[in-house]
Amino acid sequence: MRTTDNNGREFDNTADDPRQRAELVTGGLGFADVTEVVSNVAERPRPPLAWYVALAISVSLLGVLGAMILYLFSTGVGVWNLNNPVCWGFDITNFVFWVGIGHAGTLISAILFLFRQKWRTGINRMAEAMTIFAVICALLFPGIHVGRVWLAYWMGPLPNQMAMWPQFRSPLLWDVFAVGTYFTVSLMFWYVGMIPDLATLRDRARGKIQQVAYGLLALGWTGSSRNWHRFEIAYLLLAALSTPLVLSVHSVVSFDFAVSQLPGWHTTIFPPYFVAGAIFGGFAMVVTLAVPSRALFGLKNVITLRHLENMNKIILVTGSMVGYAYAMEFFIAWYSGNLYERFTFMSRALGPFAWAYWTMIGCNVVAPQLFWFKFFRTHIWAMLLPVMCVNVGMWFERFVIIVTSLSADFLPSSWGGYYPSWVELLTLAGSFGLFMTLFLLFIRFLPSIAMAEIKTVMPQAEGKGPRGFDYNPDEYESPGRVLATGGSH
């Protein structure tokens, strides 16, 4: 994969050569070029045709989602095929799937930030946006599955004349707080990071509407150094807060299962296993979104192949962690000597839902192993194969966990089956419509790349820290100094 560096020389961006740092921004771009390339996405009079096609499909699916929700509200949850004992089906599967997707965004924006992985600057905005939109999709499902949706506000601790309060010892309520907090904090993190870039769009806007809209959103940002100082500290603090937050969110989601007594759910491995799975699935989604976006909007010099390769490596690592967790679940089922636990796992692999189980294993454990080969990590079409598998596999993981455990628990007399109704299938499809619509609008109208942040890691910024992909702590002046300026010089 040859590309040009900032001196116009040709080099391989994905080669691991200690004598030459892989540049974060390729193609010899300067500050103004970065502004131009990124703003161009929002400013060009017409986006590429593919964008329109994608938007048309997404909006149609969004319409389907709306229709399905309307049907659900007007008729009742009976339009889904949930039953006793399988009282959670597609609804909660989709919820956990979408929350998980969101986690990669926070990982990139917060955890990689704390670890000073400067390559995150190319993809963090897009990943954060993905987080927001995925969490919106996630929040939708528990919201609509409660039956009488108009009473969903009972989930919050609101004073009322019935003196009725939420039950704070229930993991379902922890979920309300965890996902709610996660959404709010991610939204603020995303927006705060975007303020300087919105100011860029404001200053370049030619139309009146754009000027006012971007102007309002940019809050009057002037790039003052005194403002930057507090901005960077606030950003660092938000990253430090989001890191434990993101770990807590999927742990709490896993408590929804682990705190119950059901075989296959009641295990202590769930929190770390869910978090690893979330990051795994989320990174797959980031790659899925980044590949077409960089091609369509000419962002290949900012989201370089090296970025994609790094993400594929993370997919390999987290995928192997997930595979280990699957194996460990089986081992413990046997080792615990618990009959019900053993039965549940045997029936996962060999029972009526074996097809879902083996889809999950194939997609989540086998497919990512292709990323041991550099070829698959660095060729667009080759990398899309495992990545797409992971998107599918992570959905099936939640389906397997939820449905197999519910359908056959302790008493054979209370076993039951489950298959989705057409309403559930279309609602799932519709949620992708919601997600993609939001994402397509974002990429077209908002700064989809963190311009200001990218500029700090370019050689022209004259910072002392490393600007390449590889991290070397000696190149920093002192840790204290790094902290004092929020670390992204």
Added chain:
Amino acid sequence: MSHTATAIDTRRTDGASDGGRRLHALLVEFETPSAIKEAARRIRDAGFVRWDTHTPFPVHGIDEQMGIQRTKLPLLVFACGAVGCLTGLVLQWWTNASNVDLPAALNFIRGYPFQVSGKPFWSLPANIPVIFELTVLFSAFGAVFGMLVLNDLPKHYNPLFRSQRFRRVTDDRFFLCVETADPSYDPQHTPALLRSLGGTAVEEVYDEPTPPAPTRIVNRVLVVLLCLALIPPAIIAKARVSRSDSPRIHLIQDMDNQEKFKTQRAYPLFADQRVMRLPVAGAVARGELGDDAHFERGIVGNGYAEQFPAHRPEVRLTAEFLQRGHDKYGVYCAPCHGFDGSGQGRINQRAIELEEPAWVAAAALTDAERRSRPVGHLFNTITNGIRTMGPYGDRISPEDRWAIVAYVRALQRAHYPRAGDLAAVENIGPRERDGGE
């Protein structure tokens, strides 16, 4: 790209107003981060206070050059986090575990011990997730809103925006800005100093007395929106304190109003067309029982009946009636009280054998105390139970209860016969005598 250095305008630079137009600040433009850092150091050394640098990205090391104090934001965030932590703690304790008496008017915020599957009311581990989330949430609010407030944002109007050149501050240019309001500002020396900094351009920024139209419009829209937003809470607040005769607004019906037949309406299916049906023959409505206190409850006047309710045709002290009492006694009473009424029934024996701590021995029905009880009292014991003995009124009909009472009396008489009783029994044939058991 490059501009002729020090292209300062010929306009006035003394800061005096000119038809409301006032010199606000002087801007110097630079092309590289190092140039602005150098300039910043010189301006700081010159003792200015109302000045700033504006850059497209946070320039490394400019804070020291400008002498920017480290912000107090982290302390603020810590305080917010502490408040969030306390909120989570108190909220959960108050709503699920507290038991504080409040005046009735405050009932809507009253908490109470929340019993769920016998879990402890207050168990910290179960409350940690919410406490943690609220700590993070409040801290994040502190970080974001604290940063905005300390940075004096949002501030949609800024005289600097009047400069065309300044627009590149968010692209690739670096600006140094000294306000004329600075105490060290001098109309002669300051422009000269700025020109000597080596920037690519120096520009005067003027301020107008009125902010530009979009700013004004937006401000007005915001004020109107704010006022409109106050209407719903005002309506709710009013509704909470006022009374009304009209039914409440019923947006979502749930199952409150259904298609169904209500009292006093017509219903064509029945011959008499009435929705309300008469009770079927023989139905006994609640409270209609007990017309005959003697028969139904064993009460006469204010005390227990001393006599059997002989006025009822069901109660006749015949051998048949006693036989029925004997049968029912065998079903309902004998397991505890024994067939002979000694209190040594199988259940009683078993309980004593197992040393059941809670077992109270069934009473002997034939002892002096029991023999002295009026029949109404025995009847009442069966109907409503007594002390640890449960009630049987719901299982045994009144006439059977009277039959049992008659049989209990017979048992008592069998244990403590009167003179002549024996002769009477001997007149009965042996087969008949042992018949029942």
